[in-house]
Amino acid sequence: MVGSQDTHLKMELKKLIVETCRKKVAPETISDDAVILGSDSALGLDSLDVLELSVALKTRFGVRIVDSKDALRVMKSINALADAVQPE
Amino acid sequence: MSNKGVNIIGIGAVSSCGAGVKTLVEHIREGLDSTSLVSISPSIPERFKVSFIPGREEAVKRAKTAEEFIDAVILKAVNEAMIQAEADSKFLKDCALIIGSSGFILEAEIEYRIKNLSPKSLIGEQKGETMPAPLARLGAGHIASRIARRLGINGPVITITTACTSSANAMLAAGGMIERGDIKKAIVIGAEFISAVTVSGFNSLMLLDPGGCKPFDADRRGIQMGEACAAIIMEKKEKTSKDRYSLCGWANLCDTHNVVSSRLNGASAYDVMLKAIKQVGIEPRDVTAIKAHGIATPDNDTAEAGGISLLFDGAAPPFTALKGYIGHTLGACGAIETAAFIGCLDAGFIPRTFGFSEIDPAIGIAPLKTHLDAKRGYYLLNFFGFGGNNTSLVLRYG
Amino acid sequence: MDKRKDPVYILSASAVGPNADATAAERRVLKTDPESCDFQDIVRQLTMHDFRRIGHFSEISVTGSQIAIRRMAHPISPNTGIYFSTGLGEVKKTVSMFEQVLGHEEGLVSPYSFVNSVSSTTSFYVAKAARIESRNITVSQEELSFEIALRLAQTDIEDGTVDCALAGGADELSHPRSEHMRRIKLEDRQIMGEGSGWLCLGKNSRNAIGELLMVKEIPAPECLCRGNGDVLSEWLNVAADAISPWITEHEKTYLLPGFRLDKKHIEGLLNRLPQAEIKNYLKYCGCFHTAAAFGIASVFDQPHSEPALYFHVNSNLYGRTMVVGVRAFPAQP
Numbered sequence: 001m002v003g004s005q006d007t008h009l010k011m012e013l014k015k016l017i018v019e020t021c022r023k024k025v026a027p028e029t030i031s032d033d034a035v036i037l038g039s040d041s042a043l044g045l046d047s048l049d050v051l052e053l054s055v056a057l058k059t060r061f062g063v064r065i066v067d068s069k070d071a072l073r074v075m076k077s078i079n080a081l082a083d084a085v086q087p088e
Numbered sequence: 089m090s091n092k093g094v095n096i097i098g099i100g101a102v103s104s105c106g107a108g109v110k111t112l113v114e115h116i117r118e119g120l121d122s123t124s125l126v127s128i129s130p131s132i133p134e135r136f137k138v139s140f141i142p143g144r145e146e147a148v149k150r151a152k153t154a155e156e157f158i159d160a161v162i163l164k165a166v167n168e169a170m171i172q173a174e175a176d177s178k179f180l181k182d183c184a185l186i187i188g189s190s191g192f193i194l195e196a197e198i199e200y201r202i203k204n205l206s207p208k209s210l211i212g213e214q215k216g217e218t219m220p221a222p223l224a225r226l227g228a229g230h231i232a233s234r235i236a237r238r239l240g241i242n243g244p245v246i247t248i249t250t251a252c253t254s255s256a257n258a259m260l261a262a263g264g265m266i267e268r269g270d271i272k273k274a275i276v277i278g279a280e281f282i283s284a285v286t287v288s289g290f291n292s293l294m295l296l297d298p299g300g301c302k303p304f305d306a307d308r309r310g311i312q313m314g315e316a317c318a319a320i321i322m323e324k325k326e327k328t329s330k331d332r333y334s335l336c337g338w339a340n341l342c343d344t345h346n347v348v349s350s351r352l353n354g355a356s357a358y359d360v361m362l363k364a365i366k367q368v369g370i371e372p373r374d375v376t377a378i379k380a381h382g383i384a385t386p387d388n389d390t391a392e393a394g395g396i397s398l399l400f401d402g403a404a405p406p407f408t409a410l411k412g413y414i415g416h417t418l419g420a421c422g423a424i425e426t427a428a429f430i431g432c433l434d435a436g437f438i439p440r441t442f443g444f445s446e447i448d449p450a451i452g453i454a455p456l457k458t459h460l461d462a463k464r465g466y467y468l469l470n471f472f473g474f475g476g477n478n479t480s481l482v483l484r485y486g
Numbered sequence: 487m488d489k490r491k492d493p494v495y496i497l498s499a500s501a502v503g504p505n506a507d508a509t510a511a512e513r514r515v516l517k518t519d520p521e522s523c524d525f526q527d528i529v530r531q532l533t534m535h536d537f538r539r540i541g542h543f544s545e546i547s548v549t550g551s552q553i554a555i556r557r558m559a560h561p562i563s564p565n566t567g568i569y570f571s572t573g574l575g576e577v578k579k580t581v582s583m584f585e586q587v588l589g590h591e592e593g594l595v596s597p598y599s600f601v602n603s604v605s606s607t608t609s610f611y612v613a614k615a616a617r618i619e620s621r622n623i624t625v626s627q628e629e630l631s632f633e634i635a636l637r638l639a640q641t642d643i644e645d646g647t648v649d650c651a652l653a654g655g656a657d658e659l660s661h662p663r664s665e666h667m668r669r670i671k672l673e674d675r676q677i678m679g680e681g682s683g684w685l686c687l688g689k690n691s692r693n694a695i696g697e698l699l700m701v702k703e704i705p706a707p708e709c710l711c712r713g714n715g716d717v718l719s720e721w722l723n724v725a726a727d728a729i730s731p732w733i734t735e736h737e738k739t740y741l742l743p744g745f746r747l748d749k750k751h752i753e754g755l756l757n758r759l760p761q762a763e764i765k766n767y768l769k770y771c772g773c774f775h776t777a778a779a780f781g782i783a784s785v786f787d788q789p790h791s792e793p794a795l796y797f798h799v800n801s802n803l804y805g806r807t808m809v810v811g812v813r814a815f816p817a818q819p
Contacts, residue, residue, distance in 0.1 A: 190605050191575070196584070200588055227775070229628040229631065233627075242705070242706065247625065248626075249605035249606070249625075249626040250609070250622070250623065250624050261638065268644075268645055284587055285595065288583075289599075289600030289604075292600055340623070341620060341622070342568065342619050342620065342621075347607055474601070474604045475604060475605075475608075475609060
């Protein structure tokens with residue numbers, strides 16, 4: 001099933017983000033469609049976090065993020081990220 | 089003309105162009121590409137243009153100790169500078185030695201590979217004990233101690249590790265110590281050797297351009313890794329016969345905006361350049377040309393160009409960047425780019441920016457596309473680094 | 487004695503040990519190699535900035551520098567240079583980078599690890615926490631790193647390059663000991679340590695807690711070059727000669743021996759300087775390259791009722807020795 005429909009996958013992604021970026025946030029409080037990048041966003045992740053997550057995603061899920069434009073597209077929200085990890 | 093500062097009386101260099109300042113200047117004059125295309129990691133399919141010191145891959149493989157390779161390169165640059173300065177072992181005795189490097193990770197890497205590939209064949213291993221090795225992180229200072237001992241230097245020994253501004257700050261520290269009278273002379277060394285770990289690190293930050301760097305270009309994508317070693321001998325301004333080049337001003341500031349990039353509006357670049365020229369007592373209009381840092385990442389070149397535009401109020405002097413010729417040599421760039429620039433001035437020209445072809449409309453100013461005739465005057469040399477560490481030096485020629 | 491320039495005063499000091507101890511009451515004598523403490527919560531309390539990504543080494547450094555700043559009687563000047571020093575820098579992050587890149591499965595390096603291992607990163611975080619954007623230098627010269635950084639700070643204040651200076655040193659340890667001994671050679675009897683020490687310096691004597699008297703490299707014994715003669719005796723003479731001109735009748739004098747001095751150095755110095763007493767700080771922080779920073783800063787752990795002189799002496803494995811002298815002022819009523 002497509003990633004954004006997979007509740008289990010989305011929780012795994014939330015835990016990965018919190019752990020990787022060392023945020024003091026409970027994963028279950030992160031909403032699936034909220035913006036996660038940018039200082040105004042729920043998680044306030046910046047470009048260095050995006051890079052760290054890119055490496056974590058590659059290692060854990062084999063998702064390859066080519067450049068920063070790609071990263072911004074893929075990490076728009078948990079739903080977008082889940083779809084990139086599990087397109088079907 | 090200012091009477092401040094310290095004289096530069098000898099320079100030596102080893103870079104991707106080969107050994108010697110003369111070779112380096114010829115490569116720059118002719119616009120020769122000294123890069124090699126290499127694979128930087130088994131997990132990264134692309135190959136990257138990097139500026140290796142010629143013969144280094146063989147030398148690194150052959151070296152029984154990391155020291156063998158690293159010291160050979162450093163001493164080559166030092167010897168060339170000493171010949172130009174007419175310096176002998178007596179000269180060195182009360183000289184200071186100041187090394188700038190972001191660290192000698194290659195040394196640890198060579199040791200690591202030697203240990204992992206053949207743990208039983210370490211030199212000096214007896215009764216199952218392994219020889220203590222320099223480490224993965226890295227008492228960077230032990231290299232300076234070792235080199236000082238080999239050269240018979242009894243003056244102060246200092247290693248400065250501020251990432252890409254390391255050897256620029258080493259020059260700044262030496263200048264200050266000589267001007268204050270703490271020491272009469274110093275050998276400043278900038279040394280940096282490409283390591284798999286460092287290249288991997290830059291790649292993980294998506295800061296590399298596999299095709300080589302294009303400073304200030306509309307199509308610039310990132311850094312070209314390089315390695316080099318340069319030695320610059322400085323002494324107190326006493327004799328007038330050797331004062332063709334002097335380091336007459338310097339400034340170092342820390343921009344706390346972001347650990348990997350500078351303020352995009354150019355304010356940090358502006359601040360440090362202004363402080364350096366104020367120290368000399370000159371105005372922006374007195375600057376003949378600028379040797380920019382120009383690492384060719386989208387953000388850093390924008391920031392630097394922004395600073396230049398701000399400082400010179402729309403009337404920027406000629407500016408140029410050297411990293412297309414020798415790569416970004418990180419901690420060594422202060423010394424090697426100063427040596428290269430002085431070498432070019434000596435040969436009669438201000439070098440163009442290799443790798444630049446098209447102006448970026450968002451920046452609005454372009455570096456040199458052709459060499460210019462060298463002129464007597466003040467030259468601003470910029471070096472900006474990770475951790476917001478920014479340094480500008482003022483070189484007086486003539 | 488050196489020609490005196492305008493005095494450089496010590497405006498505050500902080501010494502943070504391996505147990506996150508920062509005051510006299512918190513100091514504990516180390517019986518064995520300590521484990522690293524978690525400084526995340528401490529850093530969070532000390533600074534408003536988001537420092538979640540920084541490594542342990544940077545955490546120790548930010549903690550020490552922030553405590554020193556908070557102990558100042560007045561706000562820190564914007565023209566305060568930061569003179570940071572470390573022998574080994576961010577050991578653990580660099581080791582993990584090596585494992586990531588050169589390990590059995592040669593893989594991608596973590597951007598956080600890489601950025602944390604860069605030599606200018608820690609002094610960046612120190613500056614960011616302090617909101618200072620002035621001169622910022624990091625010295626890495628093994629056992630003499632802090633002394634050299636302190637000397638650069640002193641001379642920059644003396645000639646007006648900066649108004650004030652935040653001079654500090656920090657190092658972290660790593661386990662197992664056998665691995666760490668490849669980085670810092672210690673004797674079996676020596677405990678490895680970590681921590682940081684900081685001095686805020688300036689020209690204004692108002693509210694100063696002490697004075698920086700001298701930072702000096704003493705010449706190596708000439709007989710070392712000749713290859714004959716009594717190296718120890720010559721060393722002791724030169725070291726004592728550097729210290730004795732400062733000693734007065736009405737000030738207690740203490741020696742702070744660094745971790746490369748052994749029993750014969752220490753006893754020999756005491757013989758030549760009978761007025762001096764030993765203050766052993768290494769038992770609280772363990773041995774690390776910038777332990778001198780901890781040692782010198784820790785003399786200000788408690789207010790003094792009378793002025794006192796402290797001389798820190800340490801050598802490196804290449805036979806170079808540096809002496810740092812400070813005077814502690816009696817506490818203001």
